[in-house]
Amino acid sequence: MSSRLPLAGVLRLGRPSDIWFKPALSVVVAVAPPNIALLVLGRLDLAMYTMAGSLCALYAHNRPYAARARALAWVVLGMLGGLAAALVAASLAPGAVVLVTVGAVLAAVQKVLCDATRIGPPGNVVLTFISSAALFTPQSLAEVPGHLALAAASGAWAWLVGMAPGLLRPHGPERRAVAGALHAAAAYVETAGAGRSGGQVEDRARTHAATTAGPHATAVARTHATAATAVQAARQALLSAGRPSETRQALERLRVRAEVALASPADADPAPLRTWARQVRGNRPVPHVDDLPGLGAGPAGPPGPLWRRLRPVAPLALRVALGCALAGYASLALGIGRPYWALVTAASLYQANLTLTWGRGVQRVVGNLIGVLLFAALVPVAHIGGVALVLCCLALNFGAEALIGRNYWLGSVCVTPMALLVTEFAGFQEPGRLITERIVDTLVGALLGLVAAVAVPDRRWQRVVRAEGRAPRTLAATGRSRGLHPDQRADQRTGSETTEGVRP
Secondary structure: OOOOOOOOOOOOOOOOOOOOHHHHHHHHHHHHHHHHHHHHHOOHHHHHHHHHHHHHHHOOOOOOHHHHHHHHHHHHHHHHHHHHHHHHHHHHOOOHHHHHHHHHHHHHHHHHHHHHHOOOOOOOHHHHHHHHHHHOOOOOHHHHHHHHHHHHHHHHHHHHHHHHHHHOOOOHHHHHHHHHHHHHHHHHHHHOOOOEEOOEEOOHHHHHHHOOOOHHHHHHHHHHHHHHHHHHHHHHHHHOOOOOOHHHHHHHHHHHHHHHHHHOHHHOOHHHHHHHHHHHOOOOOOOOOOOOOOOOOOOOOOOOOHHHHHHHHHHHHHHHHHHHHHHHHHHHHOOOOOOHHHHHHHHOOOOOOHHHHHHHHHHHHHHHHHHHHHHHHHHHHHOOOHHHHHHHHHHHHHHHHHHOOOOHHHHHHHHHHHHHHHOOOOOOOOHHHHHHHHHHHHHHHHHHHHHHHHHOOOHHHHHHHHHHHHOOOOHHHHHHHOOOOHHHHHHHHHOOOOOOOOOO
């Protein structure tokens, strides 16, 4: 059990994303104008609805702009759908037990839709936070249209914020993806032992021997998996970028060079790969390399009907619904006034397998416990007035996005006080009670979320693991055999949802 549920490395900090500042700045730009407008109007009590739309700016930062436009539009629509269902339920439901049940069902639907559509980080957790918080906000049916209009307006603003960088760097995401593939391929070539001696490649048999035994084999497998994921991510980025252009064709030729280096590291030179990677970034002309006949991305296949992609994640839906419901009911039994915190904690845990789910639970608990201490330190400042409260929330939004790519727990240190301060937009509250309730809900949600993960195991994943034990392969090959998106394969390798956005 200790090997399946490890503690070592769960809290280790990784390197920040190359574009960590983009989602961090985007969320600030998306949140600030609506909140400032409400502050001027004296209606900060409506900030929850504007933030629902503004947080959509966290999504799709790695996608080419043609694909980003579609993805952000669907995120905004999904947010509005969940918010509408929650507000109507809040208006009509006879009691808190019914609201928790509705919240658990919504969380399960949001999780499976985000996984099936591969929307990417921050995934379902932001959507679940929005809908769950709305469930426990006093509401009447007559107010629902106005509140949805506020969310839709701020969601449209978030869409514009997400698309604005395309005016300056229309090929930025594709360039970053190809540069990442070239860098990863160069690292694999070096790790695999494709050294140089007098300008000549080492003997193939010597290279093979060095890469098939000992600790070096682990490093080779790890860098190969990283490079394979990066090359596939670059391919997907170019395929989703819209109509071919001269720039994209040049980027595709460079991606092919990375793929060739991945297939034959002994014949590759890492130096030009790294040089091309540096030249691809920015707005400089893309380096020209000759075509390699017979190699290329090929036509993009259709993703398949949504129902077919939903079928494999049916056990996940049950797991999320069960975990969220148990957490919410337990919070109610303990007399907590905001059971949606426990519900969201449970919804945030579920990863590709039990080991990663356990790791996420540890990260969530550690980050939240430190976060409530930060909230206690910030409360005197936030209670100075509405301006201080808004500025504190903006700073925490930026900090969460800037740090969460290093490790989920570090971002949660900022997310937790931000979520607590959001509850004070309608009026300042007693901080001791808020802190106590948040700690209890975090522990309850993490514990019962893990119980649901054990109670409803992923048999499909277990079959893959058993097959892996009989026939070891690299992680990249495993991901291809399961039909996973490159982002999902990277998630399984690192134990995180990549550079996630705000996770309340």
